[in-house]
Amino acid sequence: MPDHIQTSGPAPTADESPSTDHRVYGPSSTPSHPLATAPVSPPPFSVDGFVKEFLHELNTNQGVALSRSSINDQYLALASTVKNYLMARWLETGRKTRESQAKTVGYLSAEYLLGRQLGNALLATDLGDIAQRGLELCGLDLATLRAQEVEPGLGNGGLGRLAACFIDSLATMNVPCIGYGIRYEYGIFRQTFVDGRQVEQPDTWLALGSPWEFPHPEASVTVHFGGHTEKYTDAAGTERTRWVPEWNVLGVPYNYMVPGYLNGRVNTLRLWSAQATQAFDLQIFNSGDYADAVRAQTFAENISKVLYPEDSTPQGKELRLQQQYFFVACSLRDFIDNELEEGFDLHRLPERIHFQLNDTHPVIAVPELMRILVDDHGFDWDEAWEVTQQCFAYTCHTLLPEALEIWSTELLGRLLPRHLEIIYQINDEFLARVREAFPGDELRARRMSIIAEYPSRGVRMAYLATVAGTKVNGVAELHSQLLRDKVLPDFSELYPDKFTNVTNGVTPRRFVRMANPKLSELITDAIGSGWVTDLERLRELEPYADDPEFREQFRAAKAWNKSRLTDLLAQRDGIELPDGHLLDVMVKRLHEYKRQSLKLLHIVSLYEQVHSGAIAAADLTPRTVVFGAKAAPGYKMAKDTIHLINKVAAIVNADPVLEGRLKVAFPANYNVTLAEKLIPAADLSEQISLAGMEASGTGNMKFALNGALTIGTDDGANVEIRELVGDKHFFLFGMSEPEVAQLGAQGYHPGSYYESNPRLKAALDLIWSGHFSDGDRYLFDSVVTNLVHNDRFMVLADFDSYLATQAKVEEKYADVDAWTRSAVLNVARSGFFSSDRSMRDYLKRIWHTQPVI
Ligand code: 26W
Numbered sequence: 001m002p003d004h005i006q007t008s009g010p011a012p013t014a015d016e017s018p019s020t021d022h023r024v025y026g027p028s029s030t031p032s033h034p035l036a037t038a039p040v041s042p043p044p045f046s047v048d049g050f051v052k053e054f055l056h057e058l059n060t061n062q063g064v065a066l067s068r069s070s071i072n073d074q075y076l077a078l079a080s081t082v083k084n085y086l087m088a089r090w091l092e093t094g095r096k097t098r099e100s101q102a103k104t105v106g107y108l109s110a111e112y113l114l115g116r117q118l119g120n121a122l123l124a125t126d127l128g129d130i131a132q133r134g135l136e137l138c139g140l141d142l143a144t145l146r147a148q149e150v151e152p153g154l155g156n157g158g159l160g161r162l163a164a165c166f167i168d169s170l171a172t173m174n175v176p177c178i179g180y181g182i183r184y185e186y187g188i189f190r191q192t193f194v195d196g197r198q199v200e201q202p203d204t205w206l207a208l209g210s211p212w213e214f215p216h217p218e219a220s221v222t223v224h225f226g227g228h229t230e231k232y233t234d235a236a237g238t239e240r241t242r243w244v245p246e247w248n249v250l251g252v253p254y255n256y257m258v259p260g261y262l263n264g265r266v267n268t269l270r271l272w273s274a275q276a277t278q279a280f281d282l283q284i285f286n287s288g289d290y291a292d293a294v295r296a297q298t299f300a301e302n303i304s305k306v307l308y309p310e311d312s313t314p315q316g317k318e319l320r321l322q323q324q325y326f327f328v329a330c331s332l333r334d335f336i337d338n339e340l341e342e343g344f345d346l347h348r349l350p351e352r353i354h355f356q357l358n359d360t361h362p363v364i365a366v367p368e369l370m371r372i373l374v375d376d377h378g379f380d381w382d383e384a385w386e387v388t389q390q391c392f393a394y395t396c397h398t399l400l401p402e403a404l405e406i407w408s409t410e411l412l413g414r415l416l417p418r419h420l421e422i423i424y425q426i427n428d429e430f431l432a433r434v435r436e437a438f439p440g441d442e443l444r445a446r447r448m449s450i451i452a453e454y455p456s457r458g459v460r461m462a463y464l465a466t467v468a469g470t471k472v473n474g475v476a477e478l479h480s481q482l483l484r485d486k487v488l489p490d491f492s493e494l495y496p497d498k499f500t501n502v503t504n505g506v507t508p509r510r511f512v513r514m515a516n517p518k519l520s521e522l523i524t525d526a527i528g529s530g531w532v533t534d535l536e537r538l539r540e541l542e543p544y545a546d547d548p549e550f551r552e553q554f555r556a557a558k559a560w561n562k563s564r565l566t567d568l569l570a571q572r573d574g575i576e577l578p579d580g581h582l583l584d585v586m587v588k589r590l591h592e593y594k595r596q597s598l599k600l601l602h603i604v605s606l607y608e609q610v611h612s613g614a615i616a617a618a619d620l621t622p623r624t625v626v627f628g629a630k631a632a633p634g635y636k637m638a639k640d641t642i643h644l645i646n647k648v649a650a651i652v653n654a655d656p657v658l659e660g661r662l663k664v665a666f667p668a669n670y671n672v673t674l675a676e677k678l679i680p681a682a683d684l685s686e687q688i689s690l691a692g693m694e695a696s697g698t699g700n701m702k703f704a705l706n707g708a709l710t711i712g713t714d715d716g717a718n719v720e721i722r723e724l725v726g727d728k729h730f731f732l733f734g735m736s737e738p739e740v741a742q743l744g745a746q747g748y749h750p751g752s753y754y755e756s757n758p759r760l761k762a763a764l765d766l767i768w769s770g771h772f773s774d775g776d777r778y779l780f781d782s783v784v785t786n787l788v789h790n791d792r793f794m795v796l797a798d799f800d801s802y803l804a805t806q807a808k809v810e811e812k813y814a815d816v817d818a819w820t821r822s823a824v825l826n827v828a829r830s831g832f833f834s835s836d837r838s839m840r841d842y843l844k845r846i847w848h849t850q851p852v853i
Helices: 047-061 071-100 118-125 128-137 142-146 158-172 282-286 290-304 318-339 346-352 365-376 381-388 409-415 417-437 442-448 461-468 477-487 489-494 508-514 517-527 535-546 548-573 596-611 636-653 672-681 699-705 718-725 737-746 750-756 758-768 781-789 795-814 816-828 835-847
Strands: 104-108 177-182 190-194 197-201 213-215 221-225 228-233 239-244 247-259 266-276 353-358 392-395 406-408 458-460 472-474 499-501 582-587 623-628 662-665 684-687 709-712
Touching: 047 071, 047 128, 071 118, 071 128, 071 142, 071 247, 071 266, 104 158, 104 318, 118 128, 118 142, 118 247, 118 508, 128 142, 158 177, 158 247, 158 266, 158 353, 158 508, 158 835, 177 318, 197 636, 221 318, 228 417, 239 365, 239 417, 247 290, 247 318, 266 290, 266 318, 282 290, 290 318, 318 346, 318 365, 318 409, 346 353, 346 381, 353 835, 365 381, 365 392, 365 417, 365 461, 381 417, 392 461, 406 409, 409 417, 409 458, 417 442, 417 461, 417 489, 442 489, 458 461, 461 489, 472 477, 477 489, 477 499, 477 718, 508 517, 508 672, 508 699, 517 535, 517 548, 535 548, 535 816, 535 835, 548 672, 548 816, 582 672, 582 795, 596 623, 596 636, 596 662, 596 758, 596 795, 623 672, 636 662, 636 781, 672 699, 684 699, 699 709, 699 718, 699 816, 709 718, 709 795, 709 816, 718 816, 750 758, 750 781, 750 795, 758 781, 758 795, 781 795, 795 816
Parallel strands: 104 177, 104 353, 177 266, 353 392, 392 472, 472 499, 582 623, 582 684, 623 662, 684 709
Antiparallel strands: 190 197, 213 247, 221 247, 228 239, 247 266, 406 458
16 A cells, blocks of 8 residues: 555635535526426437437537548447437436335446447337438448447456346336446456467457446545554443544446336446545655656556456455455445435335345445444444344355355455454354354354354355345255255254245346347247246247247248358358357356366367277268357466367367368357357257356356257256256256265266276377377376366266267257257246346345336
8 A cells, every 4th residue: 555545635625626515416496497397308219310319429429520430439429329318217217216215226246247238228228220220321330330339348257247137137127226336447358369378358348438337426435445443432422433544545436327128217337436536646746756646546546447357266365355345335335325315214224225245245345334334323233233134135156165255354454454343243243143052062153153263364255144144045946055055054054044046047138139139030920029028928939849830930040140150250250160060059167167178078089089980970960169268367277278179179170081070169258249149049058067066057048048959967057947948858968966976975086987988088198199289298288187187077977978968969950850849949948047037036035125117
C-alpha cells in the first residue's frame, strides 16, 4: 500500500464544487413545461421513427455523417438507438419498483458472462425487423453491425453465464432485481493458439467504446481498507468499536440495462469500477516524482483492472480479496443509501432485499452488513445478527474441495481488521450453538468451526455462508445431495431445513429464440410463440416427433445451422467443416474433471484402430469433433491437454486415410458468441465428466434444447436431463457417483486398466511414442503419465463404456428418422431447464418475493 494514499483533501469551496449529495433528486422548483412533466416516451415504433433516431444518434452522438461513418460509428449509433427505445421502460421500471417498495433480489456475483447485448436488446423490444429494414434503407446491414460488438467477457464459465441467464429471467418475469458485480477493465483473456499452445491476450473489450453502460460517478461509494480497530464508549455509555482504515478507493457505478422479453420491464445490472479517491498527487508531482504522483491511482484502479481467470482453484491472492470486498461494500452501501427511502428502519431490511451469494466469492458481505448495522447504525450485536441472518442465501457451484475459498486470517486481519473481529464473534456464537446441540463433541466443533486451524489459520467462506444464510442450495439434484452428504454433512445435520436444491437453467431467449431462429420458427409454427416465456410448453411438440414432415423441417433447420457454422469457422479460424458429418461437440472450460482427455482418447483410438487395421475407415460414421475450451493460465495440465488436442488434430486432419471420415476442429477463444453458433449446429453433446464432479453443467441444457443428443455420465444435471428426455434418447455411459466413490475407496489403479485393455494401451502408447509430437516422446509424457499412474478423474476406468456407447451413437445416427425423432423429443422434454423455472424455484423456496406487474 503506497504511503501517500489520500484519506481526505482540502474541500473545494461551494461556488466551484458540483453538488455531491446525489440523493437530492429532481428539479428545485415545480416544472411548468408540458414536456417536463410528460412521461418519458420511446421513439416511434416504426421504420421511419427508427431511421430518424438512428441518424440523429449517428450525426449528433457519433458526430459523423452517414457517408463518413465507420462500421464502429454505425454500430455505436445503432446501440444508442435501441437504448433509447428501452430508456422509457428503464425509467418506468425504476419508478414502479420504488413506488411499490417491493422486495428486491440483490444478486451478488463476481462474474457476469453477458454475451453480446445488441441482439438481445433487439429481441426484447421486438425491434429486429424494423432495425433490419431501417438500416437497409440507410444502405447498411444489421448482421454486419451486430458482428462489430465485442462481448463483455466478465466471467470464466458456468457460474458467470448462469448469473447472466438469471438476471434475464428475473427481468422477463417482472421481478425487481439488481445484479451487482465488478466492471473489470479486462475480462476473460482472449485465447489464441501458437503452434497449438494456448497463448492469452488481454481482453480489450472497452477499446472501441461500450455503448451499453451508464456511468454514475455522482453515486460513487468510498471503500475502506487496512488500518486497525479501536474500542470507544459512545454517548449512551455503550462500548463500541470503530474501524480506522488506512486507505480507500472510490467505487464508481456503471449501470447496464437488463431488458425483460416483450414485457416493458428493464432491470439494472450495476457494476463497480475502482478509482483513486485522489487521482493525482500534485505536491509529489511538483516535486518531480511523476511516477509516484500517480502510484495511488494505479494502485486503486488495479482493484477492478482484470478478472481472475481461474474457475476452480483460488490462488488466495490479496487483490482477489480486495475485489470481493470492494464490490460487496459498494453494493450494500448503494442499496441502503439509494434504493431505500431516506430514514428507512434497517430492522426491516429483510422486507426489502434478499442478497443471493453467487458462490463464496461475495460472502464477505455478511460481516460487512454486520459492521454497517453495529458500527454505523448503532445496532447491538443480536439485533444486527437477527437482520443479517434474514438477508442472505448461498448458492454453491462446485464439488471440488480445492475450489472452496479459505482466506488466511493473516491477510483478512491486515486488509479488513474489523471484519475479522466480526467473523470471530460470529464463529464463537455459532460454536456455542454447536456445543449446545452436540454436547462434548469437540471434534465436531473443530470440524465445523468457520476458522480452520490447519494447515494454517483461515476463514472457511462456505461455512460462514452456511451459518449466516437463510438457505444453502446446490445447482442440481445430485449436487445438492452430495453437498448434504459429503461437502457439508455436519451443517446439514445441524440445519436440515436450510439445505435445498435449485437445478440450474438457461435463458431460452438467447440460447434458443436468438441463437436458433430456424428451429424457433418451426416450433412457433407448430405450437405458437408462448414457449419463449413458458418453456414447458415445448411438451406440445412431442407428437411432432412422429411427423415425418416436421422431422424433415427439423433436419433442415439443423443443416442450416451447420452451414452457418461452416461459414463462420472458415472466416473466423480458417477451419473447414466437412459436409454431412455427425457434429460431435465438447465446449466448456478445460478441466481434468470434465475429461476432455477421454474425448481425445476416443479420437486417438479410432485413428489407431484404423491404422492398425482393426477397423476400416469406411466403417466409421463421418464425424467431426469440435472442441472449445479455455484453460486457466496457471493450470499446466489443462494447457498441455489443449496442446495435445491441437497436435492430434493436425495429424488426424492431414491423414488421407481418414479424409472425410474423421476430423477434429478446435476454434480458439470459445465464448458466448461462438456458443450461440456452435450449439444449434451440434448433433452430439459431450457431457462426460466423472460422476460426482460436475455440479450441474448448463451447456448440457443448451444442447438438449437445440436438438442435440447427449452422451454423458450420470453427473450433475445430466441425471435430470436423462430422466426427462428418457433413456432411449440419451446415451448414458460410465460409472455412477456411488460406483466412483466405491472404486475410490477400494483403491483405483489406472495402470491395471492400461495393462489389461489392449485398445486403451495402444491409444496411450501412440501418444507416448511421440506420434503426435514429431517423434518427441517427452512433449506429452506428463499428460500420459498422469493418466496411467494417477488419473484422479478415472478416465481409464470409464474408457471402455465410453467407446461402447460411442458405437451405439454411430449405430443410431445411421437411422436418420430415429435420430431426428430423439432429437425432437429432447427439445420437447427439456422445457424444465429454463432459467425462468429456476427463478420460480428461488422465488418460492429462498427469496419469498414475487413479480411486480
Ligand atoms: C476462486 C476460483 C473459482 C472461480 C469460480 C472457483 C470456482 C468458481 C466457479 C464456482 C466455478 C464454476 O463456474 N462452476 C460451475 O458453475 C455452473 C453454474 O452453476 C455449474 O453448472 C457447473 O457445473 C460448475 O462447474
